[in-house]
Amino acid sequence: MPAAPVSLAGCPLCEADGGTVVARGADWRVVLPAEPDYPAFTRVIWNAHVAEMTDLDEAQRAELLRVVMAVESAQRAALAPDKVNLASFGNVVPHLHWHVIPRWRDDRHFPDPVWGRPAQGRDAAIAARRASVAARLDAYVEALAQRLGPAGSARGS
Numbered sequence: 001m002p003a004a005p006v007s008l009a010g011c012p013l014c015e016a017d018g019g020t021v022v023a024r025g026a027d028w029r030v031v032l033p034a035e036p037d038y039p040a041f042t043r044v045i046w047n048a049h050v051a052e053m054t055d056l057d058e059a060q061r062a063e064l065l066r067v068v069m070a071v072e073s074a075q076r077a078a079l080a081p082d083k084v085n086l087a088s089f090g091n092v093v094p095h096l097h098w099h100v101i102p103r104w105r106d107d108r109h110f111p112d113p114v115w116g117r118p119a120q121g122r123d124a125a126i127a128a129r130r131a132s133v134a135a136r137l138d139a140y141v142e143a144l145a146q147r148l149g150p151a152g153s154a155r156g157s
């Protein structure tokens with residue numbers, strides 16, 4: 001088990017935070033990557049190079065899931081989404097990470113995953129939803145801070 005993050009040149013999540021850091025722990029960070037159609041799209045990133053949940057020991061796994069659940073809870077409290085999508089792939093970067101995505105029936109891809117086929121013919125509703133979520137981002141970040149503590153000092157972009 002690695003004791004500290006291994007920084008590998010060329011790894012985008014070692015060289016940068018991967019978004020605006022809104023919470024940070026010793027082993028993880030929570031970032032807003034600013035996905036265009038999803039202002040509150042959130043990633044929980046494990047800092048070390050770990051590929052699978054079962055590579056973490058039980059305490060680490062519990063800690064990561066605690067953070068993911070705190071993010072979901074903050075989204076429900078501050079944003080009242082129709083659904084929260086949780087996803088973990090990790091096929092591209094060697095960092096275990098979870099996508100925590102608040103979803104609405106009028107968002108860009110609903111009911112498909114955000115990586116799926118975009119909806120057609122409801123651009124106005126999609127734009128209105130995006131603006132509504134963006135307007136509540138500060139409240140969401142505050143709800144995250146209540147659950148996970150302040151972001152602490154940033155480590156770059």
Ligand SMILES: [Zn+2]
Nearest residue numbers: 008011013014
């Ligand atoms: Zn890395």
